[in-house]
Amino acid sequence: MRLLLLGAPGSGKGTQAVRLKDHLQVPHISTGDLLRAEVAAGSPLGLEAKEVMARGELVSDAILLGMLEDRLSREDVAGGFILDGYPRNLAQAAALDALLTRIGQPMDHAVQLAVPVEMLVERIAGRAQDEGRADDNPESVRKRLQVYEEQTAPVIEFYREHGQLTVIDGVGGMDDVFARVVSALQPVHPVG
Ligand code: AP5
Secondary structure, eight states: OEEEEEOOTTSSHHHHHHHHHHHHTOOEEEHHHHHHHHHHHTOHHHHHHHHHHHHTOOOOHHHHHHHHHHHHTSGGGTTOEEEESOOOSHHHHHHHHHHHHHTTOOOOEEEEEEOOHHHHHHHHHHHHHHHOOTTOSHHHHHHHHHHIIIIIHHHHHHHHHTTOEEEEEOOSOHHHHHHHHHHHHTTSSOOO
């Protein structure tokens, strides 16, 4: 299965992707994680991305597309994948569509985790205390939420218009949200 997870910062994409990858037995591809790995490695790409990410802005479309093409060319995605963090604007959505058409692997599902903004801020504040992620400070979080509203929210409409979108209530315990997502993916992958 090829599954796209959409949602604002803090909506639980990464949390659910970790569970879904075990359930679906496909790799989890997070563009945020790929970028953070580049930053940690101190690669030229990482050096370029580091400050942009810390400010809560989007890294360039060209860098992201190159990274994604590279990741999707690996053998482990032959049976599907869970994509989290991409696309984040309409140009990326069009690029992804073209890339998946070219490699003959169209997206099966696009799932949006819907969470009110106060709860997003609360969750990210909790993670800031636990993990200290560089972009989880209040100023960057404000920027990330603004970027989401302005650039990423139209992507949701893109998938709605293509008849691929399922909106899931992302409020509640992590297990409850997981059960809702799995049930939305049925009958292809029933629980148990
Ligand atoms: P990225 O890593 O994608 O960050 P994000 O979208 O801001 O997402 P988060 O990781 O904050 O949220 P999430 O939805 O995964 O929630 P999570 O499960 O972690 O991107 C970071 C940066 O990289 C971007 O700002 C940009 O600069 C760059 N970038 C990445 N992709 C890009 C692209 N395509 N183009 C350009 N630039 C790009 O949960 C959050 C917290 O809530 C956790 O602590 C978790 O434990 C908790 N939580 C989760 N679910 C629940 C629940 N049900 N109940 C209670 N707590 C919960």
